Amino acid sequence: MNIQEVARRAAVSTATVSRTINGSDKVAPKTAERVRQAIKELNFYPNTNARALGSGRSRLYGLIISDITNPFFPELVRSFEEIAVEAGQEIIVANTGYDPKRTEMCVRRMLERKVDGVAIMTSEMSDPMAERLGQNRLPMVFLDTGVAGLATSNILLDYSRGVDAAVSHLTGLGHERIGFISGPRAFESTRMRSDAFLRALRQQGIAIRDEHLQEGNNHIDGGSLAMERLLQLEERPTAVLASNDLMAIGAVGAIHGRGLAVPRDFSVVGFDDIEISASIYPALTTIRLSRREIASCAFRALYAASHDRKMEGREYRIAPELIVRGSTAPPRLDCKRR
Amino acid sequence: MNIQEVARRAAVSTATVSRTINGSDKVAPKTAERVRQAIKELNFYPNTNARALGSGRSRLYGLIISDITNPFFPELVRSFEEIAVEAGQEIIVANTGYDPKRTEMCVRRMLERKVDGVAIMTSEMSDPMAERLGQNRLPMVFLDTGVAGLATSNILLDYSRGVDAAVSHLTGLGHERIGFISGPRAFESTRMRSDAFLRALRQQGIAIRDEHLQEGNNHIDGGSLAMERLLQLEERPTAVLASNDLMAIGAVGAIHGRGLAVPRDFSVVGFDDIEISASIYPALTTIRLSRREIASCAFRALYAASHDRKMEGREYRIAPELIVRGSTAPPRLDCKRR
DNA sequence: GTGATTCAGGATAACGTTTTCTTGCGGATG
DNA sequence: CATCCGCAAGAAAACGTTATCCTGAATCAC
Numbered sequence: 001m002n003i004q005e006v007a008r009r010a011a012v013s014t015a016t017v018s019r020t021i022n023g024s025d026k027v028a029p030k031t032a033e034r035v036r037q038a039i040k041e042l043n044f045y046p047n048t049n050a051r052a053l054g055s056g057r058s059r060l061y062g063l064i065i066s067d068i069t070n071p072f073f074p075e076l077v078r079s080f081e082e083i084a085v086e087a088g089q090e091i092i093v094a095n096t097g098y099d100p101k102r103t104e105m106c107v108r109r110m111l112e113r114k115v116d117g118v119a120i121m122t123s124e125m126s127d128p129m130a131e132r133l134g135q136n137r138l139p140m141v142f143l144d145t146g147v148a149g150l151a152t153s154n155i156l157l158d159y160s161r162g163v164d165a166a167v168s169h170l171t172g173l174g175h176e177r178i179g180f181i182s183g184p185r186a187f188e189s190t191r192m193r194s195d196a197f198l199r200a201l202r203q204q205g206i207a208i209r210d211e212h213l214q215e216g217n218n219h220i221d222g223g224s225l226a227m228e229r230l231l232q233l234e235e236r237p238t239a240v241l242a243s244n245d246l247m248a249i250g251a252v253g254a255i256h257g258r259g260l261a262v263p264r265d266f267s268v269v270g271f272d273d274i275e276i277s278a279s280i281y282p283a284l285t286t287i288r289l290s291r292r293e294i295a296s297c298a299f300r301a302l303y304a305a306s307h308d309r310k311m312e313g314r315e316y317r318i319a320p321e322l323i324v325r326g327s328t329a330p331p332r333l334d335c336k337r338r
Numbered sequence: 339m340n341i342q343e344v345a346r347r348a349a350v351s352t353a354t355v356s357r358t359i360n361g362s363d364k365v366a367p368k369t370a371e372r373v374r375q376a377i378k379e380l381n382f383y384p385n386t387n388a389r390a391l392g393s394g395r396s397r398l399y400g401l402i403i404s405d406i407t408n409p410f411f412p413e414l415v416r417s418f419e420e421i422a423v424e425a426g427q428e429i430i431v432a433n434t435g436y437d438p439k440r441t442e443m444c445v446r447r448m449l450e451r452k453v454d455g456v457a458i459m460t461s462e463m464s465d466p467m468a469e470r471l472g473q474n475r476l477p478m479v480f481l482d483t484g485v486a487g488l489a490t491s492n493i494l495l496d497y498s499r500g501v502d503a504a505v506s507h508l509t510g511l512g513h514e515r516i517g518f519i520s521g522p523r524a525f526e527s528t529r530m531r532s533d534a535f536l537r538a539l540r541q542q543g544i545a546i547r548d549e550h551l552q553e554g555n556n557h558i559d560g561g562s563l564a565m566e567r568l569l570q571l572e573e574r575p576t577a578v579l580a581s582n583d584l585m586a587i588g589a590v591g592a593i594h595g596r597g598l599a600v601p602r603d604f605s606v607v608g609f610d611d612i613e614i615s616a617s618i619y620p621a622l623t624t625i626r627l628s629r630r631e632i633a634s635c636a637f638r639a640l641y642a643a644s645h646d647r648k649m650e651g652r653e654y655r656i657a658p659e660l661i662v663r664g665s666t667a668p669p670r671l672d673c674k675r676r
Numbered sequence: 677g678t679g680a681t682t683c684a685g686g687a688t689a690a691c692g693t694t695t696t697c698t699t700g701c702g703g704a705t706g
Numbered sequence: 707c708a709t710c711c712g713c714a715a716g717a718a719a720a721c722g723t724t725a726t727c728c729t730g731a732a733t734c735a736c
Contacts, residue, residue, distance in 0.1 A: 002722055013686045018724060028684060048450045049390040050722035053691045058387065068416050069613060074406045078433055090447060092430055095416055109428060112386045220617035253619030256594075275407060276614070279558035281591030340692055351716045356694060366714060388692035391721050 001044055010038035021046060052114060061302055062110035062118035063093040064103070064125075070218075071246065071274040072291070076121065079295035087303065089116070096124050107133060117141070117302035121294075123188045139305030141298045141313070145188060153301035153313035155294060159196035162287035162320030163241070166269050167200040169285070169322060170239045173330045175267060179212040179237035181226040181247050187218075193243040193271065212237050216247045223250025224257075231258060238266065238331035245270035245277045245286055252282075252327065263329035273323055282326035289320050339382055348376035359384060390452060399640055400448035400456035401431040402441070402463075408556075409584065409612040410629070414459065417633035425641065427454070434462050445471060455479070455640035459632075461526045477643030479636045479651070483526060491639035491651035493632060497534035500625035500658030501579070504607050505538040507623070507660060508577045511668045513605060517550040517575035519564040519585050525556075531581040531609065550575050554585045561588025562595075569596060576604065576669035583608035583615045583624055590620075590665065601667035611661055620664035627658050 007014045012035060019027045020035040027035075038044075052058040063080055065073045077093055084091045092113060094106035103124045110118050117139035120130075130146055140152040148154045170178055180197050183190035194213070201208050214229050216222035223242055227250065230237060242248035248270030252262050262268050262282055270277055273288035297316040305311055345352045350373060357365045358373040365373075376382075390396040401418055403411045415431055422429045430451060432444035441462045448456050455477035458468075468484055478490040486492045508516055518535050521528035532551070539546050552567050554560035561580055565588065568575060580586035586608030590600050600606050600620055608615055611626035635654040643649055 004722085014723080015687080015725085016685055019685085022724085026684065031684080045446060045450050047391070047452060047722055049387045049396065049452060050691090051724075052387040053385070053391055053693085054722075054724035056691075056724090068406070068412045071409075071614075074412055078406050081433060085443070090430070090451075092428070095419060105423070108383060112383050113428075114385060114387060220614065224617075224619075249614075250617065253617075257619050276409075276558065276587075279562075279588065279591075281562075281595050342692085352693080353695080353717080354715055357715085360694085364714065369714075385692055388721090389694075391723085392692075392694035394694090394721075 001042060003044075003046065006035065006038050006042055006044050009042060010035045056114075057306075058114045058116055059089050060113060060115045061089055061091050061299075062106075062113070062115040063091050064096060064106050064110070064118060064120045064122055065093060066096050066098050066122040066124060068093070068095055071276065072244070072272055072289075073121075075275065076291040076295055079292045080119065080299060083295060083299045087299070089303075096122050098122075098124055100124055100126060100129075104129060111136060111138070116306040119143075119298040119302060120146075121298070137309060139302050139309070141301040141305075143294065143298070144192070148313040148315050151305045151309055151311060151313060153305065153316065155297050155301075155316045155318060157192075157289065158317055158319045159192050160199060162271070162289070162322060163193070163196040163200045164203070165320075165322035166241055166285075166287055167197070167204055167206075169324060169328065170241075170267060170269065171204055171206070173239075173267065173328060175237075175239040175331050176206065177209075177212065177235065177237040177239070178206065179214065179230045179240040181214050181216045181223055181230075181240060181242040181251060183216060183218040183243050183247075185215060190243065197241060197243075209235075216242070216250070218244055218246060220246050220250035220253070223247025224254040225250075227251035227254035231255070231260075239269070239328070240266060241269045241271070243271050245272045245274045245284060248284055248286065248327075249277070249280065252280075252284075262327050265332060267328040267331070269328060271320075278325065285325045285328040286323050287320045288323050290318065293318050339380060341382075341384065344373065344376050344380055344382050347380060348373045394452075395644075396452045396454055397427050398451060398453045399427055399429050399637075400444075400451070400453040401429050402434060402444050402448070402456060402458045402460055403431060404434050404436050404460040404462060406431070406433055409614065410582070410610055410627075411459075413613065414629040414633055417630045418457065418637060421633060421637045425637070427641075434460050436460075436462055438462055438464060438467075442467060449474060449476070454644040457481075457636040457640060458484075459636070475647060477640050477647070479639040479643075481632065481636070482530070486651040486653050489643040489647055489649060489651060491643065491654065493635050493639075493654045493656060495530075495627060496655055496657045497530050498537060500609070500627070500660060501531070501534040501538045502541070503660035504579055504623075504625050505535075505542055505544075507662060507666065508579075508605060508607065509542055509544070511577075511605065511666060513575075513577040513669050514544065515547075515550065515573065515575040515577070516544065517552065517568045517578040519552050519554045519561055519568075519578060519580040519589060521554060521556040521581050521585075523553060528581065535579060535581075547573075554580070554588070556582055556584060558584050558588035558591070561585025562592040563588075565589035565592035569593070569598075577607070577666070578604060579607045579609070581609050583610045583612045583622060586622055586624065586665075587615070587618065590618075590622075600665050603670060605666040605669070607666060609658075616663065623663045623666040624661050625658045626661050628656065631656050 003014045003017050007017045020032045081091050096103040119141045121143045123145050143155050182194045214226035216226040248268050255266050270284045270286035273286045277284040277286050341352045341355050345355045358370045419429050434441040457479050459481045461483050481493050520532045552564035554564040586606050589606050593604050608622045608624035611624045615622040615624050
């Protein structure tokens with residue numbers, strides 16, 4: 001079943017069938033109708049590979065993430081797919097598994113598939129790799145890394161906005177000792193979030209104590225461990241900001257495991273607003289990083305660049321937003337006094 | 339950059355280059371080496387679309403799931419991708435969003451992309467749709483639904499095995515009143531899990547009380563609500579089995595919200611063993627449904643069928659396994675007595 | 677009425693591979 | 707020495723579209 005059979009049945013040339021399928025205005029309404037009829041009768045659907053080969057456009061966007069198992073990503077993937085399908089494109093996602101070697105393979109696969117653009121939502125992309133990509137004049141969009149340039153755009157997360165709001169919220173409640181659980185120091189994203197936190201404290205005139213800064217591993221267990229360390233301190237913080245929700249959940253678990261309660265004894269604030277955060281008990285106060293918004297920016301960037309390849313990329317800025325829920329409250333008085 | 343340039347540089351024909359790339363044994367070692375050299379020098383990578391068009395094989399498997407946001411799926415997707423990439427294939431995943439109309443579109447997209455096979459891990463697939471797929475002689479594998487046939491296989495989950503183990507575990511601890519939180523009655527998977535539970539109770543000689551069977555929505559909040567209802571009962575169960583982990587987590591939240599504790603006052607058992615279950619507090623005892631195993635079966639089924647299209651599909655059986663963690667313990671004595 | 681101008685639609689050459697025939701050629705066989 | 711065989715490698719025909727030219731008819735201006 002191919003375009004020729006359709007052409008024969010509709011008594012037109014294959015060119016006309018192709019034009020009809022692609023919605024060209026160079027075909028008379030009644031002819032188009034005849035073609036559509038034939039397509040329906042034969043239950044024809046075009047071969048994407050041939051289309052891509054003929055036109056040079058694959059109608060495919062690549063999405064590179066580190067690990068779909070990280071709860072930050074599923075919503076991003078879903079949003080991106082939804083938007084793409086809406087626009088008649090498809091997506092192909094690849095997990096790098098935080099491994100540069102696999103990242104290289106992912107990129108290669110994208111190139112081989114002749115994607116129309118690729119969204120790189122992970123920081124394992126080394127500069128030489130990014131450059132190699134750039135040489136292919138492939139529309140790209142990075143999250144929080146790289147620089148905009150020819151056909152490559154950039155989504156910047158304004159961490160400070162979110163962290164400032166969170167810290168204000170806590171000081172507003174009366175907290176004066178605020179702890180921070182960071183991700184692994186090696187990660188770029190860790191540095192950005194930590195910096196934003198330190199800046200916020202300084203701005204609010206709160207003293208920074210080194211022992212209140214604990215390193216986690218971006219997972220629940222690391223959050224628990226980091227919280228345990230904070231709990232053993234002589235001068236414990238009364239509130240804790242974790243640099244992602246998973247660690248915040250771990251911190252809550254550690255607190256409860258000690259027979260203490262959130263938010264009675266400690267306030268906890270997360271980061272990301274993964275889906276589960278809204279429904280656990282207590283519901284997590286957190287800094288939302290809208291995955292839908294990220295996906296939308298990424299798509300717009302790729303779409304624009306893939307339709308005009310000599311276009312300069314631009315920068316998109318996304319402001320996180322504080323979502324206040326049940327895990328924050330004023331500190332206990334006896335703590336406050338101490 | 340195409341195969342011709344490589345051919346010219348290596349002073350061979352395009353056919354030989356193609357053969358070399360595909361590892362044919364019809365090319366002399368030293369010629370192959372020369373070709374590989376040329377490929378490396380030119381930094382050549384083949385065009386997948388042309389390959390697919392020429393050979394009729396896309397090296398692409400489709401994976402249809404309901405919603406990547408459902409924590410059951412990410413691990414399945416990752417495993418499937420890993421296995422596929424290992425074998426030189428790629429995957430393209432589509433979310434149906436539990437919507438039959440979108441499911442139809444997903445199927446169509448798979449057909450257009452000329453996938454070598456499709457794994458349908460969702461139950462929104464209506465029979466006529468499945469039939470339309472079957473007519474294309476496309477290798478398929480279903481999870482828990484449909485029947486094996488020409489080129490279509492089937493993965494069956496042996497719910498009873500897992501549920502029996504869980505119920506035995508609970509009765510072994512001394513529980514005599516066991517509640518059950520099911521998914522929405524409309525779902526096929528709900529029926530299967532519920533039936534397995536009722537069978538297990540009957541087998542263990544435990545009375546079944548209708549009010550101990552509560553319907554949830556497969557999400558955390560539904561689990562909480564269902565648990566609330568169980569807590570208001572005059573004769574509360576002392577243990578609860580939820581038909582997925584999310585609802586079990588919700589149940590734990592509801593129990594804690596009432597000032598009670600798990601497993602001191604209630605034992606809770608989940609189903610699926612999603613990643614988070616191991617690290618929350620208390621860690622969830624649950625019936626593991628290995629996504630890795632499912633992915634592996636699905637891949638094997640597709641791989642076999644796509645390499646020999648006139649092969650009859652087979653049935654794969656997967657036995658869930660009880661993972662005992664911290665959310666189960668003997669019932670409180672005062673409860674037991676009552 | 678003549679030439680210019682649209683415009684629908686046909687012919688056909690790409691697109692970059694794979695694959696099926698062929699074709700030499702060197703060596704084994706009788 | 708003639709013949710056959712095996713085997714590496716080349717020529718060229720698919721594969722199913724899209725896109726670039728063309729063509730011929732109809733419309734229009736003058």
